[in-house]
Amino acid sequence: MSILVDTNTKLIVQGLGSTGTFHIDKSIAYGTNVVGAVHPSRASQSETFEGETDHSGVPGRGDSYKVEIPIFATVRDAVEQTGANASVIFVPPPFAADAIMEAADADIPLIVAITEHIPIMDMVKVKRYMQGRSSRLVGPNCPGVITPKQCRIGIMPGYIHQPGKVGVISKSGTLTYEAVFQLTNNGLGQTTAVGIGGDPVNGTDFIDALKLFNDDPETEGVIMIGEIGGTAEEEAAAWIKDNMTKPVAGFIAGTTAPPGKRMGHAGAIISGGKGTAEEKIAALKDAGVVVAATPSDMGDAMMEAMKKA
């Protein structure tokens, strides 16, 4: 078991620029079932991907691959003709909100938005648009979702992942990789790793992902990686305290961040004395979460949390 994505995932890609093309190729090499692309000005054409198989991904494949991916004018066309149940969005920031809404309009169950720098007001409108619709959004400004050896959606390096017991949830892409790599090296492995993104307005949040992992029988523990800004970590801590049945480890980035400065992510800012790392760490510890002192200790923190449980 896993959450959100597995071998039944049929993925389409919105946005076939250089980044989108590079990473959808990596996903195909990993063994992800990519069934189509959406590009209004290239409809009815196709894009061929070929290369060496990434053997860290889905097992039982040959050493090379060559696939021709059909391109559709609209997401609705793509869904009707391929039965896609997930979409990954690499569309540039000014048009990304529209791409997310188009996917939601087509009732795609899972929408993963990788795009960074989407205007906040666009995301405010997207969230409003998605109310009452069936789609789940992950991101934007996130590395994506991966279930090791089953399905890779996004931009993460596949080879660092290993199937296992731990669910990973993170606001930061690169810190997700740190956590995942340590969990691979210490043998715990991952059920699924979910990057929820570092924007102030995003789709799936910590609590949503915690719930999914709590209900997933194969997940035995969860590591959540937060950062300064907002109160999502504090809210997650409160939820963990009341509901979580599995051990949780955590890390919060930004202990040394100066107030009033935006630390790269649109959401990572300490303002009005709120959103500090100290507050978040205290809330997590109070909820019984084992908090790693440095990102290099995340794997050990997870071990400790699972031993305690």
Next chain:
Amino acid sequence: MKIHEYQAKELMAGRGIAVPEGRVATSVDEAVAAVRPLIENSGNKVVVVKSQIHAGGRGKGRFKEHPDVAGVNVVTAGLEGGIKAAEEEVRELAKKMLGSTLETIQTGPEGKQVNRLYIEQGIDIERELYLSIVLDRAQDKNIVMASTEGGVEIEEVAEHTPEKILRETIDPAVDLTDFQARRLAFGLGLEGDGFKSGVKFFKSLAKAATDLDTDLVEINPMVVTKQGQVMALDGKMSIDNNALGRHKDLQEYRDRSEEDPAELEASKYGLSFIKLDGTIGCLVNGAGLAMATMDTIKHVGGEPANFLDVGGGATTENVTAAFRIITEDPSVKGIFVNIFGGIMRCDVIANGVVEAVKQTGLEVPLVVRLEGTNVKLGKQIIEESGLNVISADSLKDGAEKIVELTK
């Protein structure tokens, strides 16, 4: 992107939001020339001379060169001398203020140079109120916050008398509604003309926040004039950087003199850079990892000299620029490159570092930790370059090594 008070007021005035009449001045003569028309047009004998910097607390701030002069000054054309005397007073103030360094609670001890003044008509104030529009991350929507405690920091009100803060959520599908604007006006105790003008003010400002993609609008104080008009006496506004692409007209509001030169240089290359006080330069991909790298350096006994996220789309040229910006900082005694490549490829980083060292030389220790996409190729490029690079196996290992080397 922060903008100046006079720019925020220009935007508000263009949207029918009441602001005092004012003129911006970059020279003493311009400041003096503003006095007469302002007094004659408004019929009010008072003008206010306001420093324009991207920091609050100006009224209580003082100039380093002239400790007797405040950041904001009120000048009255009294019976003796009339407008002429007021002009001379403004001249003396402008001479001292322009080009001098204003220190406020928000500028830090280094202060900020004042390059512009805003000369504004005086207002007969009946009441001082507070209004702001910010994103409420719990609701994923903008909210209007208002309070009767004008002139007081909202954080203070929130701490001591939270019941005095009124909140209305702006639904992006319909904007602030009439009933919400009325509820705010009732809550603030507005009556008669003040009530009507308040409702219009709140609705127009909420719409402006949406249309202009603001991160923050804060009117403190928002006043009710003796004539019964709700008006923005001050105006703080900041625009979402990610939305500047669709606001070409707002891009010219950017005041580069307000920005740190190194941060400005970095932004040209799409790098997210923040200067800090320590000695260890950091070059990292990803904001979370960049923050965590700073945290780890501090944890093992060092002090980071900067936050630097090269992002996911950086080219070799961008990385070279990043490296150069770090090495140009004289306080940097060592550099730690920490990369976990996802969208960012390790070979691009490696090429950038090698290229930068070729161009600028390297006089301080360099520790490099590479992991992720194309890691083998990246490590190979570094090795074959023959550079004196210390490699690290993990973030903590790298942090310990660079801290040790810079002791």
